[in-house]
Amino acid sequence: MGETHKPKATLAEGAVPKAVVSRLSLYLRELQHLVRDGNETTSSTQLGSLLGFTDAQVRKDLAYFGQFGYPGIGYRCTELIDAVKRILGTDRSWPVALVGLGNLGRALLGYRGFQNQGFSIAAAFDVDPQKVGPAIENVPTFHLDELAAVVAGKKIKLAIVAVPAAAAQEVADRLIAAGIDGILNFAPVTVTAPSNVSMVGVDLAIELEQLTFNVVNQPSKS
């Protein structure tokens, strides 16, 4: 409490809170916008105000990973972008497997937000023979039975699950057996994985519930 300068934690020393990792992604987005708009440097105050955080929050979050600012200058945008990408692991390219070629899977194949951040869907899979064969959005499509071979051949470590809820756990199990290390699950169901596999669930109704909570608990609204 009395300390204002904490020793910097290295990643090996302790876990970084998940919320800090999420905010790194937000800082990265704003830094990319700033560079696109011609800015060479920025400050914790500017970054914070763009995102609705305090400058202290920005400094504290970045301090988990090292010292990035320069006295009298602030942060050099492209340098900080490179550092944040290195921390997030997105300084390399990550081929991603997508399973499920229904409406959602097809939408994700065309989602610009992935490409913008260096993720490319390298292969897409479905159990329906009618849905696979021709490339969609330039992504080759395969029957799910070819999963292990394609994942190994393309050295894929990340996968997106966009299948119906009833099939999600089985698909996750097959992905893990094929050597996938991280799964983003869009099926509206909880999927479990061994502790050495990272699982992130995207339940879009949860996001809507956060909205309804905010709306019903906002004093000015009924």
Add this chain to the structure above:
Amino acid sequence: MGETHKPKATLAEGAVPKAVVSRLSLYLRELQHLVRDGNETTSSTQLGSLLGFTDAQVRKDLAYFGQFGYPGIGYRCTELIDAVKRILGTDRSWPVALVGLGNLGRALLGYRGFQNQGFSIAAAFDVDPQKVGPAIENVPTFHLDELAAVVAGKKIKLAIVAVPAAAAQEVADRLIAAGIDGILNFAPVTVTAPSNVSMVGVDLAIELEQLTFNVVNQPSKS
């Protein structure tokens, strides 16, 4: 630290951390699964273990909103479901407007996860006259110019933005002008709103970045 029984906070007394609200949605999902599987009661230990949280975390989260357990019984599932829905505001039905009828918008029209939680998309909008007119997945579609009239007529308070990044802020502004209180934004760009409007951004690449962070920082992986 020494206290084990904290006074319960009412919603009016202080802000509930966002992470707690997110976990409420997860508890709700697990409670719904438990009821579907024929369970009448549960415990903080069971709920926690289903989600990978400690029982203390579950009790602490629920304690923000009141006392829900019974000595020697635990939680009555349907009673706790009703309470959590009331807290989240999903004990009522929320008609939702969707703007953008590209791949993502069409996928969201068919997303089961919304219907499962009582959200129904009541109207969908696009600026392209070719995309509107016939209902899609039983949802009526309209030109964006009809937004204000339809939102008022159907008493819609929540909206989903699934338009290209360049159009997202303008669409949000039009939604807010039409009386929308909460916006779920899927466009890969930061959209700002006045403080009395709740804005939740869904940046799907952020979720993937959380995965890459976990994968690169897991000691057992290279």
